Every structure is written in C-alpha cells, then in structure tokens.
Amino acid sequence: MNPITPIINGMAITLKHMFMKPVTLQYPTERPKVAARFRGLHALNMYHDKAKCVACYLCPTVCPAKCITVEAAEDANHDKYASVYEIDMLRCIFCGYCVEACPVDAVKMTETFELANYHRQDFIYSKERLLEKQ
Amino acid sequence: MVNLIIDDKQVTAPKTATIYEAAKLNGIDIPILCHDKKLKPFGACRMCLVEVEQMKGRQIPACTTPATEGMIIRTSTPDIVKARKMVLELLLLNHPLDCPVCDKSGDCDLQNLTYEYKVNSNRFTDEKFSHEIDYNNPLIERDMNRCVLCGKCARICDEIVSYGALTFIDRGIETKIGCEFDDGLNCEFCGSCIAVCPVGSLLARPFKHKARFWAMTKHPSVCGYCGTGCNLTLGVKDNKVLTTIYDENQGFHNGQLCVRGRFGYQFINSAKRLTTPLIKKNGKLTEATWDEALELVASRLKGGNAVAALATPRLTNEELALFKKLLVVNVGTKNFDHAAGYAHAALTEGFASSFGVSASSATILDIQKSNLLIVIKTDAYETHPVVGFEVNMAVKNLGTKLSIISDKRGKLSKLPDAKTLVHFPGSEIAVLNAIAKTILDEKLADGSAAAIAGFAELEKSLAGFSAETVAGLSGISAAEIKKLAGEYATADKALIIFPVGQAYAGHAADLASAAANLAILTGKYGKEGCGVLCLSEKNNSQGAVDMGFYPQDGGLNALQILDACTDGSVKTLLIAGENPLSSYPNHNKVKAALEAVDFLVVSELFMTETAAMADVVLPVCSFAEKEGTFTSTDRRVQYFKAAIRKNIKIKSDFELISDLISRLGGSAPLSPAAQFSEIAASTPGYEGLSHVSLRKEGAFAAVSMAPVFVVPQVAATIAAEAGKLALVTGSALYHSGTLSQYGEGPMHVCPENYIELSRTDASANKIVEGEVVTVSSASGSIKLKAKVTPRMPAGVVFSPYHFSDAPINTIWNGSPVTSVTVSK
Ligand code: SF4
Ligand code: SF4
Ligand code: SF4
Ligand code: SF4
Ligand code: SF4
Ligand code: FES
Numbered sequence: 001m002n003p004i005t006p007i008i009n010g011m012a013i014t015l016k017h018m019f020m021k022p023v024t025l026q027y028p029t030e031r032p033k034v035a036a037r038f039r040g041l042h043a044l045n046m047y048h049d050k051a052k053c054v055a056c057y058l059c060p061t062v063c064p065a066k067c068i069t070v071e072a073a074e075d076a077n078h079d080k081y082a083s084v085y086e087i088d089m090l091r092c093i094f095c096g097y098c099v100e101a102c103p104v105d106a107v108k109m110t111e112t113f114e115l116a117n118y119h120r121q122d123f124i125y126s127k128e129r130l131l132e133k134q
Numbered sequence: 135m136v137n138l139i140i141d142d143k144q145v146t147a148p149k150t151a152t153i154y155e156a157a158k159l160n161g162i163d164i165p166i167l168c169h170d171k172k173l174k175p176f177g178a179c180r181m182c183l184v185e186v187e188q189m190k191g192r193q194i195p196a197c198t199t200p201a202t203e204g205m206i207i208r209t210s211t212p213d214i215v216k217a218r219k220m221v222l223e224l225l226l227l228n229h230p231l232d233c234p235v236c237d238k239s240g241d242c243d244l245q246n247l248t249y250e251y252k253v254n255s256n257r258f259t260d261e262k263f264s265h266e267i268d269y270n271n272p273l274i275e276r277d278m279n280r281c282v283l284c285g286k287c288a289r290i291c292d293e294i295v296s297y298g299a300l301t302f303i304d305r306g307i308e309t310k311i312g313c314e315f316d317d318g319l320n321c322e323f324c325g326s327c328i329a330v331c332p333v334g335s336l337l338a339r340p341f342k343h344k345a346r347f348w349a350m351t352k353h354p355s356v357c358g359y360c361g362t363g364c365n366l367t368l369g370v371k372d373n374k375v376l377t378t379i380y381d382e383n384q385g386f387h388n389g390q391l392c393v394r395g396r397f398g399y400q401f402i403n404s405a406k407r408l409t410t411p412l413i414k415k416n417g418k419l420t421e422a423t424w425d426e427a428l429e430l431v432a433s434r435l436k437g438g439n440a441v442a443a444l445a446t447p448r449l450t451n452e453e454l455a456l457f458k459k460l461l462v463v464n465v466g467t468k469n470f471d472h473a474a475g476y477a478h479a480a481l482t483e484g485f486a487s488s489f490g491v492s493a494s495s496a497t498i499l500d501i502q503k504s505n506l507l508i509v510i511k512t513d514a515y516e517t518h519p520v521v522g523f524e525v526n527m528a529v530k531n532l533g534t535k536l537s538i539i540s541d542k543r544g545k546l547s548k549l550p551d552a553k554t555l556v557h558f559p560g561s562e563i564a565v566l567n568a569i570a571k572t573i574l575d576e577k578l579a580d581g582s583a584a585a586i587a588g589f590a591e592l593e594k595s596l597a598g599f600s601a602e603t604v605a606g607l608s609g610i611s612a613a614e615i616k617k618l619a620g621e622y623a624t625a626d627k628a629l630i631i632f633p634v635g636q637a638y639a640g641h642a643a644d645l646a647s648a649a650a651n652l653a654i655l656t657g658k659y660g661k662e663g664c665g666v667l668c669l670s671e672k673n674n675s676q677g678a679v680d681m682g683f684y685p686q687d688g689g690l691n692a693l694q695i696l697d698a699c700t701d702g703s704v705k706t707l708l709i710a711g712e713n714p715l716s717s718y719p720n721h722n723k724v725k726a727a728l729e730a731v732d733f734l735v736v737s738e739l740f741m742t743e744t745a746a747m748a749d750v751v752l753p754v755c756s757f758a759e760k761e762g763t764f765t766s767t768d769r770r771v772q773y774f775k776a777a778i779r780k781n782i783k784i785k786s787d788f789e790l791i792s793d794l795i796s797r798l799g800g801s802a803p804l805s806p807a808a809q810f811s812e813i814a815a816s817t818p819g820y821e822g823l824s825h826v827s828l829r830k831e832g833a834f835a836a837v838s839m840a841p842v843f844v845v846p847q848v849a850a851t852i853a854a855e856a857g858k859l860a861l862v863t864g865s866a867l868y869h870s871g872t873l874s875q876y877g878e879g880p881m882h883v884c885p886e887n888y889i890e891l892s893r894t895d896a897s898a899n900k901i902v903e904g905e906v907v908t909v910s911s912a913s914g915s916i917k918l919k920a921k922v923t924p925r926m927p928a929g930v931v932f933s934p935y936h937f938s939d940a941p942i943n944t945i946w947n948g949s950p951v952t953s954v955t956v957s958k
Contacts, residue, residue, distance in 0.1 A: 056234030057346045072343035078269050080235040080343055103234050 034111035039094045041112035042087055044130045045105060051131060052106035055082040059098035059107060067091035068098060085127040089115055108132075138205040153196035153207055154182055164209050165218065165250070167225075167243055167332055168284035169197035172388050173293055174531075178284050180221050181247065184209045193217055215251065222253045227260045229333075230279050238334030240347035244282060265310055272882035273323045273339050273397055278310040281335040287311060287327035294390060296526040296549060297321050311335070322545075322867055323883050324519065325396035329380035329389065340397060340879055341377040345369070352379055353777035356764050356832075357395040358448060358757040359870035361670040362387075362498065362520045363766025363832070364395050368758060368777040375402045375758055375778060386499060392519030393868050397879025401756065402778070404876055406740055408753035409783050419751060424785065424793075427750050432797035434706045434733045435465045442469035442695040442704045446711030447478075447671070447678040448873065450762025451771070452806040453787040454674070454681040455813050457710065460791050464798040468689030469704065472678045473671065474636045474718045475692030476948075480668045481634075481679045484646025488654070490840030492679045493819075495653065496629055496665025497768035497834065502528045504663035506535045506625035508618070510562055510632035510649065511641070512544025512554070512925075516867040517633040518669045518767070522546065525631075535625070537618050539565055539610075541862055542932060543925040555618065556927055559860045559951040560640055561608035563848045566648035568604035569619040571596040573655050576616075578623035580657030588843030592651060595845040623656045627663030635671035636717050636871075637863040637935040637942075640950030644846035654841045670767045672871060673757075677765035680817055680835065693948070696724055699731035706733040710787055711754070713872045715743040716938045719948025720913065737787055740876055743938055753784040760786040762806045763828060765835065772832030773825050849950075858953040859895060859931045861911065863946055866934035875938060887937040889918040891956065894928035896920065899956055909933070911945040911954045920956075931956065 025032055034040070045052045055072035067090075073083035098107055107130075117123055135146045140157050147156030152175060157164050168179040177198035184196045187206035193214060196207075208214070225244060233239040265278040288300045288311060299321035303312040313319050328336045350369040357364040365385035369377040378396050382389045401407075411427035412419040435441055443461055445454060454472075461470050472478065481492045489495055501507065501524040515522035522545070528534035529549045536552040538544075539562055547554040557565055573579050574593060583589060601612035601619075622628050630649045634641045649666045650659075658664040670676050678684070685691045690698055696714065698704040700723075707728070714724045728734055728747045736748040745751045757764075759780035765771050780786070785793070788809070792802035803809040807825040814820045819835030827833070853860070868874070868884035875881060889909055891901070901907055903922045908915055909931075918933060918940060926932060931954065935942045946952050 054234045055343070056239075057349065058234070061346070061348065074343055078267070 034113070038111050038113070039096045039109040041089070041110050041115060042098070042125070042130055043108055043110045043132045044085065044127065045108055046132050051082065051085070051127065052104055053082045053085060054080050054104055054106070055085075056103060058101040058103060062097045062101040064095060064097065065091045065093050082127065085130065087125045087130065089123040089125055090120065136201055136203045138201055138203070138207065140207045141209055147201050151201050153184060153186075153199050153201050153205070156201040157196065157207075157209060162209060164196045165247055166197055167247065167282065168286060170286055170290070170330055171382065172390075173286065173289045176285055176289060179225075179282065181218060183214055183217050183221075185211055185214060219251050219253055222248055222251055223256050223258060225282050226253065226256055227258050228263050229282070230262050232280075236280065236334040237337050237342060238331075238347075242334060243332035268318065271319050271339060273879060274319055274325070274328060275337045275339045275342065276311075276319065277335055277337070278312070280333050281311055282333055283309060283311070284332055286330040286332065287336055290326045290330050291321070293530060294523050294527055295322070295324055295326050296530065296545075300327060322519070323393040323397065323879070324391065325393065326390055329391075338377060338397070340400070340882075344376045345371045350376060350379070353775075354381075354384065355758065355774045355777055356673070356772045357391065358673050359394040359398060359874065360518050361672060361675050361767035362518045363673065363764060363770055363772055364391055364520050365772070366391055366395055368399065370777050373778045375399050387520050387523065390520055390523055393883070394870050394874050394877065394880055395520075398874050398877030400878040401739065401873060401876035402758045404740070406876065407781075408738060408741060408745075408751065409781055410753060412751040414749045419746070419748070427752060428790070428793050428797060431735050431750055431752075432794055434735075435794065435798060437705060438466040439469055440703065440705040441465050441467045441708070442690065442698065442706070443467075443708040443710070444692055444695065444712045444714065445470070445472050445678070445683055446871075447472050447675040448673055448711055448757070448871070449678075449787055450674065450757075450760070450806065451677040451681055451765060451813055452762045452809040453791065454678050454683045456788060456791045456795070456802060456809055458681060458683050459802075460795050460798070460800075464795050464800040468685060468687060469695050469698070470689065471684050471692040471695060472712070473675060473692070474714070475694070476639060476642050477634055477636045477671055478675060478679050478684055479642040480632075480646035481670065481676070482684050483643035485650060485666075485668065487643075487844045488647045488650035488841065489659070490842070491818075491837055493676065493769050493835075493837045494665065494667045494767065495650075495659045495837060495839055496667040497770070498524055498667070498766075499768075500629055500663050500665060500667070501525055501631075502532060502534075504528065504534055504627045504629040506537070506621060506628040508622060508628065508630045509536065509538045509546060510540070510566075510630065510645070511638070511864075512538055512540045512542060512546045513638070513864045514631055514633045514669055515545045517635055517671065517865045519867060521631075521669060525549070535621065537621070542927060542930060547925070553618075555610045555614055557608040557610050558853060559862050559930055560849070560853075561604075562640065563644055563648045563846055564599060564604045565608050565610060565615065566645070566652060567596055567599040567846065567848065568601045568608075568615045569622065570648070570651050570655055571599045572601050572616050572619035573623045573652070575600075576620065576623075578620065579655045582657055583655045586654060586841055586843060588845070591845055592843040622652065627661065628656070628658050629664060630666045631669065633669040633671070633865075635865060637865055639719065639863075639948050644848070647844040648846040650841070651843055651846070654843060659841065660839055667768065673766075674764040676767050676769055677763070680765055680769070680820070681813070692718070696727035699727040702730065704731060707731045707735070709734070709736045709744060709748075711738060713742045713744045713938075715747070716872050716941045716943065717935060719943050719946055721941055721943040722913070723947070724943070737790060742872070752790055754790060755780040755784055755786045760788065760806075761825075762788070763810060763825070766832075769819065769835045769837060770832045771820065771823055771828060771835050773828035853951075855953040858955050859891070859929055861909070861931050861933060861946065861952040861954040862950070863933060863935050863942055866936060869934065869936040872936055872938060875936060887918055887933065887940040887942065888921045889956065890921045890923050890926055890932040892926035892928045892930065893922055893924060895926075895931070895956070896922040899958070901956065901958065905958065907956050907958055909945060909954050909956050911952050913947050914944045916940055916942070916944050
C-alpha cells in the first residue's frame with residue numbers, strides 16, 4: 001500500500017465528520033434528553049397532600065447500599081407514616097430496587113441527574129427535599 | 135409407643151401424640167395456624183390437613199387427630215397442597231392485606247404460609263371486615279379485621295393465664311374476638327394473647343411502629359424483675375431494646391411472661407437513666423469524673439465495721455460475690471445485707487435451720503407434678519405471675535387440688551375447686567401449727583418423722599395449737615383446718631408454696647420453719663412434686679443468699695445497719711441499687727439514718743429518692759448491658775449476656791467494684807466469667823457450673839437437705855386495734871420492687887399507689903371506688919386512692935409497696951399487720 005493512503009483515508013473520515021451533526025453535548029448550555037426510564041434522583045409520590053409512603057421499611061430493607069433511613073410513626077388518624085425518610089445520595093448506587101420494592105408506589109426515580117454539591121451534608125436528602133414537586 | 139408411616143417414613147411416636155406431634159417429633163413439618171403446643175388441640179383453621187390411607191384418603195386435621203398404630207399418612211400430596219391453598223384463599227378473603235403497615239409483618243404465620251403456598255391470587259371475592267379498632271388501650275391494640283379466628287388468644291387467656299378476658303363474640307360471619315359486652319380490655323396485661331396471635335390482630339401498643347421484626351436482633355436474656363427467672367428475648371435495634379419477643383421454646387414456661395417481663399423493659403433505654411458520676415458539693419450533686427468519684431469513695435472505705443453496705447438482689451451473682459469480697463477482704467467489715475434484712479430470712483434462717491440449706495426443697499417444675507398445692511397467701515400469684523400460670527395449669531389441666539391459706543382472697547381463689555381459707559391477718563403460722571398438730575394427733579405423720587431431731591420439742595410446743603384453739607385465733611374453722619391437714623398428710627405428693635419479699639414482713643424464718651415442719655412430718659420433701667417452695671422476691675434473691683450477701687458471724691442486718699447509721703457507729707454506707715427510702719419499713723427512720731450517716735454512696739440506674747440523698751452517686755448499668763448469672767427462686771442458675779452496648783460513661787457494678795478493690799490495693803478477677811469460676815468452686819451446689827456450660831440453658835444448683843424440726847415462734851396475735859382496720863402490705867401484680875416504676879408498661883396500667891378495701895368497710899366509711907382517702911397509722915398518714923374489691927375481708931385493707939410517690943412506708947413500720955384508720 002502506498003504509505004500516503006492511510007493518511008488520506010484518515011483525513012476523509014475527519015472531513016466527513018466535519019459535516020455531520022456533532023455528538024458532543026455543549027453541557028450546560030445544551031441539555032441531554034433523559035429517557036423516561038432513567039434512574040435519577042428519587043422523589044416521594046404524593047396522594048392528596050400527603051406522601052404516599054406508609055413507612056413499611058421495604059426499601060431500606062432491600063437497598064443494597066443501605067442508604068435509606070425510614071422511621072415510622074402514627075398520625076392522628078392512627079395511620080402509619082414516615083416521620084423520617086432520608087436517602088444518602090453519596091452511597092446510593094441508583095439501582096432502583098427501592099422503587100421496585102415499594103408496595104404502594106410511593107417512591108420513584110426522576111430524571112434529575114445533576115446532584116453535585118459542595119457539602120457532604122447536602123447529599124442527605126430529607127423527606128421534604130424528596131417530596132414530589134407539585 | 136405407636137408405629138406409623140408418615141410420608142413413606144417408618145416412625146414411632148408416644149401413644150398420646152397427635153399426628154402433628156408425631157410428625158414433628160420425627161422432623162416432618164406440617165403447617166399449622168391455630169395450634170399451639172401449650173394449648174389443647176382446637177382444630178379451627180384446617181391448615182394442617184393430611185391424608186390418612188386407612189380413612190380412604192380423606193383429609194383430616196393433623197393437630198386434633200391422635201396417631202394410632204399402623205396409620206399411613208401423607209402430609210403433602212398435590213391434593214393436600216390444593217386444599218391448604220384454598221384454606222389460605224378463604225382466610226385472605228376478608229383479611230385486609232395491610233402488611234405494609236402491620237407490625238406483625240415478617241413474623242406473621244398467615245404471611246409466611248401465603249408466601250410458602252404461593253397464594254398470589256384469590257378466586258373468591260367478598261367484602262373486608264370493618265370492625266372498630268381499639269387504639270385506646272395503652273398496652274394491647276386490637277384490630278379484629280385481621281383476625282383469623284384461630285382462638286389462640288382466648289384459649290391461652292383461659293387455659294394458662296386463667297383470666298378469661300377474651301372470647302368469641304357474635305355468631306356466623308359476624309364472629310369476632312372481644313371482651314365482655316364488647317367492651318375495652320382491662321385485664322392483667324400479661325400479653326400472652328399478643329404472643330400467640332398468629333397475625334397482627336393483637337399487637338403490643340408500646341412497640342407500635344417502632345421497628346420491623348426482621349430489622350431487630352434477638353437477644354436471649356433473663357427477666358430482671360422477679361425470682362421466677364423467666365427467659366425472655368429482647369428485640370434490639372440501633373442499640374436500643376425496643377420490645378420483648380416471644381419464643382415458644384424458651385424456658386420452662388415456654389416463652390410465657392407476665393406484664394412486667396413483657397411490657398416493663400423501657401427502663402433500660404429510659405432517658406432518665408443516670409449517665410455521669412455525681413459528687414455532692416455544697417449540698418448539691420454535681421457532675422464529676424469516675425476517677426474523682428471512685429477516689430473519693432475509696433478514701434472513705436476505711437475503718438472496718440464503720441463501713442456498711444446494702445445491695446439489691448438484682449445484681450448478678452458475680453457482682454454480689456465480688457462486692458462481698460470487697461467488703462470482707464479489702465474493707466474488713468461484716469456489715470452488709472440485702473432485701474431489708476428480713477425478706478431473705480425464710481431462706482437464710484428458716485430453711486437454713488429446718489432443712490440445713492438456705493434454699494427451697496422444691497422447684498417450680500414440681501408444681502405440675504404435685505397432687506395438692508398449699509399456697510400461703512394468694513399474693514403468690516401477684517409476686518410471681520408465671521409461677522401462678524404453673525398453678526393455673528396444674529389445677530385446670532391436671533386436676534391438682536389447690537388450698538390457699540390467706541388473709542384475703544385473690545386470683546388463685548377463683549380457680550376451679552380452689553379452697554381459700556381466709557384467716558385473720560398475721561395468723562398464718564398458727565394455722566400451719568394447727569395443721570401440724572392435727573397431723574400428729576390423728577397419727578398421720580410419716581413413720582420417719584419421730585426419728586428426726588427436734589420431734590419431741592415440736593410435739594410439746596404444739597400443745598397449744600389444737601385446731602379448735604387456732605380456729606378462734608385465725609377465723610378458720612377447726613373442721614377446715616382438720617380437713618386440710620388430712621388432705622395434706624394423705625396426698626401422694628403435696629407442695630407448699632409461699633412468697634416472701636420486703637412487703638411480706640410476716641413471711642420470714644418462722645413461717646418457713648412452720649411450713650417445713652409440715653413437709654418433714656409427712657415426709658413430703660426431697661421427692662418429685664413435694665417440698666416447700668419459697669418464692670423469693672427479686673430476680674437474684676436466691677443468688678444473693680447463695681453468694682452469702684447477708685450478715686453472718688455477728689454482722690449487722692439491714693435494719694440494724696440503718697440504726698447504726700443513726701447512732702453514728704456506721705460512717706460510710708454503700709448502697710448498690712437498693713432504695714430503702716421507698717421500700718424499707720419506716721420512712722422517717724430510714725430518712726433519719728441516711729441523713730445521719732457521714733458518707734453515703736449510691737450506685738443506681740436512676741436518681742431515686744435514696745440516690746438524691748447521697749454524697750456520691752455512681753451510674754451503673756442494667757441487666758441488658760452486662761453479662762452474668764442470676765439464680766432463680768428454685769435455684770436455677772441462668773447465664774445472660776449483654777443485649778446492648780452500655781453508654782461508655784457508665785460502668786457495671788462489677789467494673790465499679792473491681793476498680794474499688796484495686797484502689798484499696800487488692801486484686802479482682804478480670805471478668806465475670808473468672809469470678810463465676812471462683813463462685814463455682816466455693817458455693818455448694820454450684821460445682822461444675824461455668825459461664826460456658828450455662829450458655830445454652832440454665833442449670834439447677836443441687837440442694838442437699840438435712841431436715842430437723844424447728845419450733846417456730848408465733849407472735850401474739852396481731853389484731854388491729856378496736857375500731858381500726860388491719861393494713862397488710864404486699865406486691866401488686868403489675869410491679870416488682872421499685873424498679874418497675876421506670877418501666878412504662880406497668881405504669882400505664884398501675885400508675886399510683888392505692889388502698890384496697892372491702893365493700894363492707896367502704897360502705898361503713900362511705901368511701902367509693904377511686905376516691906382519695908387519708909390512711910393514718912401511729913407513724914403517719916398518707917393519701918391513697920381507694921379501690922373497693924370483693925376479695926378483701928371486712929376489717930382488712932391492702933396496699934402495695936412499690937411507689938415512691940406516696941410510699942406506704944410512711945405509715946408502715948415493718949410489722950406484718952398495721953392498725954390504720956381510713957377517712958375521707
Ligand atoms: S436506588 Fe438502590 S441504592 Fe439507591 S436508594 Fe434505591 S435501593 Fe438504595
Ligand atoms: S417501600 Fe415504599 S412505602 Fe415502604 S418505606 Fe419505602 S417508600 Fe415507604
Ligand atoms: S393480656 Fe393476658 S390477661 Fe389480658 S387478654 Fe391477653 S392473655 Fe388475657
Ligand atoms: S385475635 Fe389473633 S389469636 Fe385471637 S383469634 Fe384472632 S388471629 Fe387468633
Ligand atoms: S417478673 Fe417474674 S414472672 Fe414476670 S416475666 Fe419476669 S421473671 Fe417472669
Ligand atoms: S392447625 Fe390444625 S386445624 Fe389449625
């Protein structure tokens with residue numbers, strides 16, 4: 001083979017790509033399209049004005065990273081609810097088991113993936129932060 | 135034995151076994167839902183269906199069908215599995231399926247079976263129940279929507295607890311479990327029904343939503359309240375004891391507990407626990423370091439007999455033995471005692487002289503093996519409820535006869551055919567003597583008796599105790615005394631039971647000897663189902679006696695120690711866990727003594743009234759945070775290890791005493807285990823025991839007896855003064871000592887002191903239930919809530935001693951009977 005041929009072939013590919021649509025996303029000015037089944041930040045579903053979670057402890061039990069803390073309590077109607085619901089996002093491996101385990105469809109994973117923060121404490125998502133945004 | 139074939143396996147089983155039991159014995163599991171090994175077969179649920187070839191392959195319940203010779207049984211054919219699935223489908227039809235919010239989830243038989251049989255759909259449809267849920271009861275939540283009508287709760291409450299609070303009410307599809315008139319539950323709150331309920335219909339309210347069953351670690355332990363020595367399992371999560379867990383294979387009692395054991399655990403993690411040593415400076419207790427506090431204490435342990443100590447029999451054997459070593463060897467004092475000095479006298483003086491050993495001559499296991507039980511004071515049920523269960527079962531299931539000699543009626547009196555001989559308060563020893571006299575007069579004594587030392591003296595001393603004389607003295611008719619004497623002497627096996635305790639001042643050495651005399655006279659000791667069982671009060675009362683933690687060779691007893699504090703001859707008083715201010719007789723005297731003593735050291739879990747008076751308070755840990763052994767009232771030595779880690783700022787009594795020993799220049803064993811081997815080497819009956827050998831199961835320390843007759847002293851009749859009422863003190867079912875005040879469960883159902891009086895006295899004084907009355911004696915007066923009950927005889931009132939608010943010792947100075955007036 002002529003030693004110049006590979007170089008020409010290479011240049012041809014380069015040239016071709018110059019006219020193709022770029023793959024690189026100009027984040028943050030450009031945003032990715034997140035698939036519906038993406039496993040991002042958790043959210044607690046609401047039912048009327050209350051979190052659906054009944055504090056059954058199945059998600060902390062199933063969680064392989066042991067990063068969910070639930071504490072159950074009894075409300076004025078004697079219903080069980082989670083007085084504490086916390087996820088430590090530093091430890092979460094986004095496996096989605098918690099969502100799968102939940103018997104009442106109380107927890108879901110959203111499309112939010114921008115979780116960077118400055119303090120460790122800010123990675124502990126309390127119940128208030130996880131509550132589904134209305 | 136019968137031979138039968140189960141699932142193609144040739145097996146044998148006892149003649150009395152049901153198919154279920156035969157299978158279980160041979161390692162074949164048949165699923166059950168309504169059956170419980172402690173209860174009579176019931177056959178309500180049909181989960182245990184099996185096929186028996188001889189019955190043409192019909193499906194029959196294994197739990198109610200006796201196994202017979204040659205039976206060929208199959209336990210899991212496809213047909214049976216199908217039938218069991220249908221049983222489950224039908225049960226789930228009305229079941230709310232609220233496992234996510236049900237505290238039983240994870241430990242629920244219905245849930246487990248549903249999972250095992252893969253019942254994930256239901257062919258039937260029906261409405262769910264909508265019974266009202268009882269959320270108001272402080273201890274037991276009842277949700278009958280979840281009930282599978284297995285009847286276990288009602289059966290255990292009847293067959294073992296003998297209370298009968300629960301029963302099936304209404305009929306047909308409306309059937310549910312409820313109380314009389316479908317009312318609230320107000321029972322003795324033993325929690326047995328919760329324990330056996332296979333589903334989440336009955337739940338422990340204090341544990342509501344505290345943790346999931348699977349998230350807790352289960353720590354076997356020994357109850358820290360009374361001398362029965364029940365085994366229990368503590369449910370622990372995040373280093374907190376959250377509940378007690380039922381284990382039907384635990385202990386002689388098969389996991390049964392009383393209200394204190396089941397619901398009284400909250401003191402362990404109480405926020406009121408002391409967490410730092412305190413030293414009194416300028417009249418105020420201020421925080422200090424351990425080093426400061428112990429150095430100060432060690433510097434005051436000089437002067438031999440000027441140092442004295444009182445320890446609670448709730449400490450472990452190891453701690454008591456080590457404490458004794460500190461006192462005898464390193465301090466050089468003889469003055470130490472426990473339990474107010476008289477609550478152990480039945481053992482240390484009574485049995486010690488009558489049987490030559492400071493222990494009972496029978497065990498709790500003898501109760502169900504006996505033919506006749508004589509219980510002195512119905513309070514035996516209140517002081518030792520799980521022993522009471524044994525009595526219930528003996529009487530109800532085995533037809534054992536029960537006679538009670540008591541100053542009031544009580545729960546035991548209600549057992550079928552129980553005879554209660556109600557005597558005037560304080561005359562029990564005379565009654566026992568009259569029985570002895572009758573046995574002698576009617577020549578019913580055992581042939582061996584005459585040869586036993588002291589026979590002649592006893593015979594002579596009983597001259598004045600003819601049934602007729604004592605009838606006048608005690609209020610029990612001569613005929614009844616004679617009848618009981620005859621029954622006791624002629625019974626094949628007979629057992630005498632009596633409780634002792636700080637509130638039972640009359641139950642001391644003489645009562646023990648009088649009871650022992652009966653057993654020795656008739657040869658009813660040292661044999662199965664016979665003997666005299668003294669129910670010692672606290673979890674390690676027998677251990678404290680075995681460790682010798684009571685005054686010997688001239689040491690002062692507890693009450694004398696307090697006197698010596700007042701007169702100044704005792705300068706330093708160490709109190710480990712006792713609360714004399716509330717639980718010893720004569721409040722003012724105790725207070726004066728504690729005020730007078732130069733230096734008072736109290737090691738405690740809580741800031742008790744006694745601790746508040748101390749110069750140094752040392753925070754120590756509870757049984758759940760340490761390891762050691764307790765010896766139950768029938769001398770079963772039981773090992774337990776720590777269920778939770780203790781707060782690093784506190785010490786166990788063992789560590790604290792070890793530290794003091796080294797500060798005084800001595801050397802202490804490194805661990806409780808090492809201390810226990812010293813105990814095993816030096817304590818009669820403990821030979822060969824070690825922490826390792828006790829790890830799996832407790833062992834009885836042997837009791838060897840050398841009986842002699844001892845003449846009991848009978849105090850002149852202690853009748854109430856004319857126009858006054860006779861106050862007898864005692865224990866309430868829901869409490870044990872003063873510790874249970876820190877257990878929330880007992881305080882929910884019995885929060886304050888009360889005085890129980892008969893209807894006659896109540897109406898004579900125009901007192902109604904719940905009214906606050908003033909009770910006065912020669913030594914003081916106190917305001918108590920009145921409780922009017924049919925069990926009290928006219929002229930007699932009862933009050934328990936557990937409460938620091940309104941302590942009964944303000945009007946009681948240690949006499950078995952106190953004359954009081956009750957006014958509005
Ligand atoms: S996604 Fe996985 S790791 Fe993260 S909280 Fe859920 S179960 Fe735990
Ligand atoms: S599994 Fe669902 S209901 Fe249960 S605790 Fe988790 S979020 Fe709550
Ligand atoms: S707690 Fe005990 S006494 Fe009360 S209903 Fe249950 S079993 Fe009966
Ligand atoms: S309440 Fe529980 S123990 Fe009682 S019948 Fe119902 S399921 Fe059985
Ligand atoms: S207090 Fe006594 S009877 Fe009750 S559970 Fe404890 S050891 Fe058993
Ligand atoms: S376990 Fe046999 S019928 Fe319920």
